[in-house]
Amino acid sequence: MKKTSRWKARTVLAALFAVTAPLALAAAPASAAESQVGYLCQAYREGAWMSYSSTRTWDVVAPATVSAGAPFDVSYELSSFTLNPEYQQEVREITVGVTLPEGSELVDVALSGGSNLGDSQQTVEVEDDTAYITASGPFFGGQTFQLPVITATVTAPESGVLTTEAAGTDFGDPGLALRSLDPTTSEFNPTQCYPDPATPVTLSSTTVQP
Numbered sequence: 001m002k003k004t005s006r007w008k009a010r011t012v013l014a015a016l017f018a019v020t021a022p023l024a025l026a027a028a029p030a031s032a033a034e035s036q037v038g039y040l041c042q043a044y045r046e047g048a049w050m051s052y053s054s055t056r057t058w059d060v061v062a063p064a065t066v067s068a069g070a071p072f073d074v075s076y077e078l079s080s081f082t083l084n085p086e087y088q089q090e091v092r093e094i095t096v097g098v099t100l101p102e103g104s105e106l107v108d109v110a111l112s113g114g115s116n117l118g119d120s121q122q123t124v125e126v127e128d129d130t131a132y133i134t135a136s137g138p139f140f141g142g143q144t145f146q147l148p149v150i151t152a153t154v155t156a157p158e159s160g161v162l163t164t165e166a167a168g169t170d171f172g173d174p175g176l177a178l179r180s181l182d183p184t185t186s187e188f189n190p191t192q193c194y195p196d197p198a199t200p201v202t203l204s205s206t207t208v209q210p
Contacts (some may be wrong), residue, residue, distance in 0.1 A: 085141025
């Protein structure tokens with residue numbers, strides 16, 4: 001699913017969700033699972049694209065099983081960022097995407113927590129079956145910070161195994177993107193990343209029971 005326009009102009013659509021009262025969940029106790037996801041990245045600096053790879057840790061909590069038609073929660077926590085001052089003197093507009101449980105129906109999505117975010121404003125947006133968190137920044141070289149946890153409440157379908165994964169398929173449809181200050185030009189240039197298709201990672205798996 002291409003979302004090229006998303007990365008050219010940051011806009012928060014009307015599909016922003018407020019925190020709602022907790023729902024009674026018909027699901028097995030949730031379990032946390034940390035997953036290492038390898039990303040292929042490119043950054044535009046000094047008039048050219050630089051390619052590199054990066055690894056991020058996702059900590060996703062989801063029930064192992066859930067009753068058909070029942071609501072349940074999935075929470076997604078991404079490992080903290082530490083900016084390299086040599087290459088990232090100032091960073092803005094960090095956007096990270098993660099898929100919702102495949103085949104489920106969204107009820108609500110909310111953000112909580114996060115640390116050392118300063119004046120940054122955080123929003124969450126859902127498009128198709130993917131939740132995107134955006135942090136406006138600014139963030140500065142040497143700074144360590146953590147984005148808020150995304151918690152999605154979804155309704156299970158009648159059957160199936162519902163999986164989640166880090167979003168993104170290519171540089172036109174990245175799952176992690178940001179703008180970084182290029183000190184040689186004083187301009188903010190894009191960085192784009194997507195999960196390495198050679199090493200796919202499932203972040204969570206929930207089996208629907210009758």
